[in-house]
Each structure stands twice: as C-alpha cells, then as structure tokens.
Amino acid sequence: MRDYGFSPAQQDEIWRRWREGQSFSLIGRALGAPMQSARQFLYQSGGIRLTPQQRSKRHLTGSEREEISRGIAAGESARQLAKRLGRSPSTVSREIARNGGRNRYRAASADVAAYERGRRPKQAKLAQRPALRGLVEAKLALCWSPDQITGWLRRQFPGDTSMQVSHETIYLSLYDPRRRQAIDRSLTQKLWSGRPMRRPKIARRPTWRGIICGTVSITARPAEVEDRKVPGHWEGDLVMGTRPSAVATLVERTSRYTAIVALPDGIKAEQVTPHLTRSLLGIPPQLRRTLTWDRGREMAEHQAITAETGMPIYLCKPRSPWQRGTNENTNRLLRQYLPKGADLRQYLPKGADLRTFSQADLDAIAHELNHRPRKIHGYRTPAAVYADLLNSGDALTA
Template structure:
C-alpha cells in the first residue's frame, strides 16, 4: 500500500480521524497535507483498513527453522529437534517434508514459502461460487443492503452453506481492493450511500424548530404505541431537497410500511395539510390510530388533521429525532432515491409511489426477512388490526 508520504504515526492518525467521521478537509488541515492526498490514501483501500501482517505464536519462526536446518546438518532426528524447540515431532516432520526433505531443506527458503502460503485474504467466497455471486449481484442491483441479502439467503437456503454469506463479506468484496475482483464494484452505486469509500457512521446533527400552538407532546402518547404490539400508529416528517422543495413520509411503526407524499405546493402548514390529510384518509380506518411528527412548523394545523382523520397528532421534543426513530431510519433509506440537492417538486406522486413500493418490498431483518408489505397485509387481515 502506498504511504503518500505519511509516516506510520500519521497513517494511524488518519484512520483514527476517519473512524470518528472527520472530513477529508479537516484531516488535511490537521496533518498539513492537501485534502486530495488524504483522500487518495484512503481511496486505495476502499476505506477498509488492512491489518498489518503478523505471525501467530504457534507458527514456526525463522529462528526455529534455522534450528531445524542445523539439526538436520548434525544428523538429529525430527523427534530430537522437536524436543529442543518444544514442538510436536509431527510439526517438525511435516516442516521438513514440505520443504524438500532432509537433503534440500533450507531455512531461508522454507520461511519465505511459509510466509507466502499464509497470505490473507484467500480467494473470496464470491469469486469461488459463481451461483452465489450471481444472486448477490442481482439483489444488490435491486438496492438490497448486504445485511438484507445475507439474511434472505439464510432464510431461503438454510441447509446450503454454498448459498450463504455474511453481510461483512459482501461489503469487503465491494470495497476491499484485495477482494474487488470477486464482484462488480459498480454495484456500490446501488447501496444506500452510493459512496466509493466505506465510511463510518456519524451522528446527524439535530436542529430545533419553532413553537406550535396547542401542540400535544409525545409524552402524552398512549403507552401501547411503544411496544408496537398494536398496529395503526404512524410516524412522519418532511424530507427536504433543494429549498423549498420537500416530500412527506409516513411510516407505520409495527410493519415499517412506508408512504411517500408529494408536496408540489410548498412546505408551509396550509400547503402540507391537504396532501397529508388526503393520504391519511386513504389508510384503512382500523389502521389510523395516532400520528407522531417532528416539531416542525408544517404541523401548525395539526388540529385540522386530527379533526379530519380522527388521528391525534403527537409532536416530539426539540432536538429529539430518536423519538420517531422508525421514520428517521426510513428517511435515511429514501436519500438513496431523493438526494439532498435535488428539486423534489419534479417527482410526481406516481414516482414516489414506485419508490415506496421498492422500499416496502425489501426484506427486513426485524421481520425475519419478510417485507413490510407482507407484514402490513397480515396486520390488515388479523383480528388485532380490527380493534378500534
């Protein structure tokens, strides 16, 4: 790996700052190096740090092999050499046999061969199993996450080890340069972030919003909402594009079923309320219980929504997006389709319905790799969903 002029200590610092989520610009300033040099250093590894090579203590060392060579020259048996080195006789016998036998054994050559045989990583599983690779690439092309693919494979092929792979192995095949030949690396563009480098997660910086009249705090929300046992409780928020464009998202807490609402008129309360109300009214009555929303001014007419739909609206505390975490997670998924700098007014309701359908038909780990659509349909048919 090229060091780009960074010392070992500076390389350690780069990786530490990278794990903490610092920008290339910030790292460059701290290290006194141009931003593009820091980025190039990380890009050569795909953002995956390669562990330095080291030998396990149980393996023979170069010094051990020198002792073996001297023992052979002195005419000692493998058992006697093993006793002096504190090793098993079979270890010494195999070492001599795999390196030319007693006549041709050379310590330096044997040590180099052992070092080469121990190189990691070995050939990636996806490179060895074309059928598995084809399935993984097919699902990545559908924007499934590696974790969703891994869980789905375990569910569909429970007794076939050749058709199972961990999500970490998929990520490494996409990003680690030592494994990139195992899979089409262009499929990184189908991941949530579409980034060419694997980046650590960083916390979103929350921001406060204005005061809304007659608002009902989330602390007054029924206790049944918390455990998700009773369906029909929804979370929502706006997802912003280039100002002032936005769309609204609605997520049912139990099934994680998502609805995306176009807001072609704007993001003020009087512009959001009609579109939001119309979509809520399209939800079956038994699935309309409550709505939890971020504390944004677009909810200034929350009483109108409640009067029309019969759904009490509960607003989160300031700077507490985690109080509607299901919706926050969904909004992050939607960024794959709706970039922050895009004009979201260009997306028709049909476009947004297609995006929502794609999300709703992805398997979810929380559901045992069933899809939100499957779970939502089951809830509509179940007796629990009919309790009003």
C-alpha cells in the first residue's frame, strides 16, 4: 500500500481522525498535506485499515521448531519433545504430521508454511463460489442492501450454508482491497450511500425548517401508532433535488409500503397540497388513518389536506426528523433509484432536477422498492405485507 509521503506516525494520525469522522480537508490541514493526498491514502484501502500480520504467542516459534527438528534427529518421541518445550503432545504431533512426518520434517520449511497458513484474509467465500457470487452481484445490481441479500439467501437456501454469506463479508468484499477480486467493486454505487469507501458514522445536525400555524404535535398522536400493530398510519416527507424540485414520499408504518408522489409544480404548500391529497385519496380508506410529517413549510395547508382526506396530520418536533424514522430510512434507500436518463438504478446525489421524472417513473421506482425484502419482516417484502394487511380483518377494524 502506498504511503503518499506520510510517515507511520502521520498514518496513525490519519486513521485516528478518520475514525472520528473528520473530513479530508480537516485531516489534510492538520497534517500540513494536500486534501487529495489524504483522500487517496484512505481510498486505496476502501476506508478499512489493513493490520499487519502478527504471529500469536500461542503458536510455535522458529526456535521451537528447531528444537523439534533436533529432537526428531535424536530419536525423541513427540511426548518427550512436548514436555521439554512445555507444549501439549498433540500440538507437537500435529506440527510434525502436517510438515511431512518424522522423516521429512525441516524447521525452516515448517516455519514458512506456518506463516503462509496464517496469512489473512483467506480467499473470500464469494471468490470460491461463483454461483453465490453471481446471486450476490445480481441483487446488489437491484440496489438490495447486503443485509437484505443475507436474509434472502437464508430463506432461499435454508439448509445450504455454501449458498449463504454474512452481510459483513459482502461489505468487506466490496471495500477491502485484499478481497476486491471476490466481487465487482463498481457495485458500491448500488449501495444506498454510493460511496467508494467505508466512512465512520457521525451525527448530523438537523436544520430548522420554519413555523407552521395550527400544527398538531406528534405528542398528540394516538398511542396505537407506536407499536405498529394497527395498520394505516403513514409517515411522509419531501426528498429534495435541485431547488425547487422534489418528490414526496409516503411510508406505511406497519408494512413499510412506500408511495412516491411527483411534484412537477414546485415545493411550496399550494403546489404540494393537490398532488399529496390526490395520492392520499388513492390509499384504501381502511388504511388511511393518520399521517406524520416533518415540520416543513410545504405542510402549511395541512388542515386542507385533513379536511379532504379525513387523515389527521401530526408534525414532528423542531429538529427531530428521527420521530419519523421509517420515512427517513426509506428516503435514504430512494436515493439509490433516482435516475439519470432512463437507467432507474443509477445512483444520483441530491443535485438533480426531480421535476423531470414523471409519476410513471416514480411508480416504477416504488415498485422496486416495495419488492425488496426487509429484515424487519423476516425478509418478506413490503408489498406482500401490505397485501396481507388489505386482506386481513385488522385493516378493516376502525
């Protein structure tokens, strides 16, 4: 791995600051180096620090192997050698057997072989199993998360561990340079973050989004909303592109079923209200109970929406988007699908004019999103759970 002119002490400092969530520019300034140098240094490792290989103190040393070799030449038994070295007899027996037996044992070659056996990482599971790799890559291309892929594989191949893989193995295969030959690294673009390297998690400061008259606080929301046992309670917000473009998202709390609403006219309250109202009226009446929204000014006409749809609207506390966390998570997933041109799976950052996407485009994206398995549902899809809710007696109970 290239050091890009950084000393070992500086490299340790880079990794320390990286774990703290500092930006490339802050790291560069602290070390008196160009921001790009710090970025390239971290990029080459995928944001994962490579630890040097070290031998465990529990393993045989080179000098102990020399003693074994001399003892074999002197005719000592494995038990005698073990007693003299302070080791278990089985340890000495295995050492001799795996390195050619008593007639072919050589200390130097045994030590080299032990070092090679101890090298990490071993060949990745995805590199060893082409069929499993193909499935993982296909699902990543559909913007499934590694966790969703892991859960889906467990359901599809419940008794076949050769066709199962952990989500962490998938992440490491994507990011760790020692494993990158195991999987197509360009598929990092299909993850919700779209980043080419792993970043430490850092807190984000929510912003003040204005005051709305006549608000009904989330604290007044019915208690039944919290446990998600009663379906029909929705969360919503805007996903912003280049201003003044946005789309609205609606997520049903029990099933996580998602609807995406085109806003071709803009993001002001009078422009959002008719499109949002029309979408809410398209929800079956038995699943149209409440709506929880962020405290954005697009909700200035929330009373008109309630009058038209019969759905009370509750607004989160200021600077508290986590109070509608289901919708926040869905909006992050949605960023994977907002397209450039006709490609509905090309990751797109926030700087795009979302008014160019028709309602049909957004319905196609919602269809894909609703047919991704979710861990919370035992890796069933939101669409399947939503369909069950529509057909169940629970959904019809007021």
